[in-house]
Amino acid sequence: MSIDTDLTGPDEAVGRGPIGATSRVVRGGRWRWLATWGPPAAVFVASIGVWYGVSYLLLDPRRRFLVPPPHDVIRVSFLDPYNLRELLDALWLSTRVAFIGLAISIVLGLALAVAMNRAKWIERSVYPYAVLTQTIPILAMVPLFGFWFGFGNFSRVLVVVLFCIFPIIANTLFGLQSVNQEHHDLFTLHGANRLTRLWKLEFPTALPSIFTGLRIAAGLAVIGAIVADFFFKQGDPGIGILIDRYESRLQSEQMVGAIILSSLLGIVVFWFFGFLAHRVVGAWHESAGGLDT
Amino acid sequence: MQERGRRSRGGPSLAEPSPVDDSPIASEAAPLLTFAGVGKRFPDGTTALEGVDLRVEAGEFVSVIGPSGCGKSTLLRIVSDLTKASDGTVDIQTNKIGYVFQDPTLLPWRSVQANVELFAELRRLAKTERRRRADAAIKLVGLSDFAGHRPRALSGGMRMRVSLARSLTLQPELFLFDEPFGALDEIARERLNDELLQLYLTQRFTALFVTHSVTEAVYLSTRVLVMSGRPGRVLADFAVPFEYPRSPRLRFDERFARLAGQVSAGLREGG
Numbered sequence: 177m178s179i180d181t182d183l184t185g186p187d188e189a190v191g192r193g194p195i196g197a198t199s200r201v202v203r204g205g206r207w208r209w210l211a212t213w214g215p216p217a218a219v220f221v222a223s224i225g226v227w228y229g230v231s232y233l234l235l236d237p238r239r240r241f242l243v244p245p246p247h248d249v250i251r252v253s254f255l256d257p258y259n260l261r262e263l264l265d266a267l268w269l270s271t272r273v274a275f276i277g278l279a280i281s282i283v284l285g286l287a288l289a290v291a292m293n294r295a296k297w298i299e300r301s302v303y304p305y306a307v308l309t310q311t312i313p314i315l316a317m318v319p320l321f322g323f324w325f326g327f328g329n330f331s332r333v334l335v336v337v338l339f340c341i342f343p344i345i346a347n348t349l350f351g352l353q354s355v356n357q358e359h360h361d362l363f364t365l366h367g368a369n370r371l372t373r374l375w376k377l378e379f380p381t382a383l384p385s386i387f388t389g390l391r392i393a394a395g396l397a398v399i400g401a402i403v404a405d406f407f408f409k410q411g412d413p414g415i416g417i418l419i420d421r422y423e424s425r426l427q428s429e430q431m432v433g434a435i436i437l438s439s440l441l442g443i444v445v446f447w448f449f450g451f452l453a454h455r456v457v458g459a460w461h462e463s464a465g466g467l468d469t
Numbered sequence: 470m471q472e473r474g475r476r477s478r479g480g481p482s483l484a485e486p487s488p489v490d491d492s493p494i495a496s497e498a499a500p501l502l503t504f505a506g507v508g509k510r511f512p513d514g515t516t517a518l519e520g521v522d523l524r525v526e527a528g529e530f531v532s533v534i535g536p537s538g539c540g541k542s543t544l545l546r547i548v549s550d551l552t553k554a555s556d557g558t559v560d561i562q563t564n565k566i567g568y569v570f571q572d573p574t575l576l577p578w579r580s581v582q583a584n585v586e587l588f589a590e591l592r593r594l595a596k597t598e599r600r601r602r603a604d605a606a607i608k609l610v611g612l613s614d615f616a617g618h619r620p621r622a623l624s625g626g627m628r629m630r631v632s633l634a635r636s637l638t639l640q641p642e643l644f645l646f647d648e649p650f651g652a653l654d655e656i657a658r659e660r661l662n663d664e665l666l667q668l669y670l671t672q673r674f675t676a677l678f679v680t681h682s683v684t685e686a687v688y689l690s691t692r693v694l695v696m697s698g699r700p701g702r703v704l705a706d707f708a709v710p711f712e713y714p715r716s717p718r719l720r721f722d723e724r725f726a727r728l729a730g731q732v733s734a735g736l737r738e739g740g
Binding site: 358366368457460 | 620
């Protein structure tokens with residue numbers, strides 16, 4: 177038999193597919209690059225300008241320490257080897273805490289979401305408490321954790337988990353539940369068991385939203401690590417303790433330096449998960465890789 | 470039904486002894502599918518089907534046509550055992566059932582090849598066997614050049630072909646179609662009608678085909694059933710006398726127009 181595909185075939189397919197998109201990028205290459213990077217670069221330059229303006233025009237020299245100009249921040253925080261060392265050590269400590277907390281949150285969050293998806297009663301019993309992790313004033317809880325579990329890394333990791341587990345649970349659950357009924361029917365028709373259904377249908381369907389959750393959680397993990405540190409004020413110094421210390425000594429250049437470094441960490445982590453999402457689901461899911469938050 | 474004897478039985482076929490389903494082979498006497506007084510009420514109180522009697526012999530191509538919400542899809546779901554009937558008896562002489570939905574329901578993260586292999590994979594067929602079957606099925610629907618593409622790179626008609634190929638891998642004896650071409654444009658739809666008829670003639674399945682289109686129903690089938698509005702009952706049963714293979718010119722034949730007119734009239738009475 178002969179079935180040719182010319183009518184609804186390759187032409188139509190190519191026009192909508194990635195090939196067409198690529199050729200457009202090539203044609204408008206330089207301008208597209210400018211259109212992509214120009215606006216954020218302009219905002220960056222403008223912000224630096226405002227920063228200098230505030231330091232030199234708004235503040236008189238005696239009060240300039242409140243907003244030290246950018247070049248002083250770089251000189252004192254990043255070009256002084258001793259100060260830089262102190263900052264990087266603290267950053268490494270906070271990064272470790274953030275990553276351990278994030279890893280625990282991912283494992284625990286995915287497991288909880290899968291369990292909730294499996295049985296409505298589990299969802300009803302667990303979800304309200306998952307929401308609670310978002311609504312209780314975690315800042316107020318932080319000192320309590322210190323009392324209960326000591327001021328070591330265990331308590332810090334715990335704070336990180338409290339900070340970032342909810343977006344993982346919520347997004348994973350949403351993803352698992354967004355499998356459409358006909359796909360479920362197909363798997364039912366062919367006798368798929370729960371595990372097969374989870375692994376071959378629900379989990380892949382959920383991946384784009386899981387990654388959305390991971391990106392949000394990753395940013396929160398960094399914040400959680402620093403907040404825990406900042407409030408504990410004890411134990412090995414992470415970035416939070418340094419910020420607190422610089423604050424009390426009025427070392428504003430280093431304080432701003434520490435804030436910049438921790439923001440960079442958050443951005444790198446956020447970007448990493450965006451990149452990962454793009455690699456894993458970008459080939460088949462439209463939303464993947466877009467910085468949509 | 471007199472068409473059965475005249476059907477061409479040549480051509481390439483996927484049919485081979487299947488290691489999965491040893492279904493009771495339908496005897497010549499018993500119909501492949503029998504509904505007797507089948508009714509379906511949903512928990513919310515709506516009655517989708519009421520007193521449906523239906524016999525489908527092996528080798529028939531039966532179309533079911535009726536107004537929206539008349540329970541046509543429910544009928545197919547009962548045949549495939551996705552839904553249980555509330556009343557009546559259902560007798561099906563095969564468990565090799567293929568089911569094609571209006572949406573191609575492909576998994577977007579899988580390539581065409583992997584999508585077509587899915588059912589054989591779920592039925593735990595050996596890797597070489599499911600590859601062999603998928604290759605043959607993809608070839609049958611003319612998509613060999615697209616085996617590595619993901620569904621999003623394909624047109625609607627091509628996606629539907631992938632969906633057909635996926636079901637063909639399990640060599641169904643009874644093929645259920647739930648408005649498979651309803652979302653396609655006219656040209657793609659007519660082309661797929663012809664391709665489906667080719668498959669019907671070469672792959673020797675029995676078809677139960679739900680559609681909204683009178684032309685499509687008459688063009689494809691050996692028999693057209695007209696259903697009433699909710700609750701759905703079978704109102705009329707038209708035998709289609711044209712022999713296979715059918716050519717697209719048949720759609721402009723006077724006898725075709727007359728029969729389509731009768732089906733339409735039956736549909737209006739029921740609606």
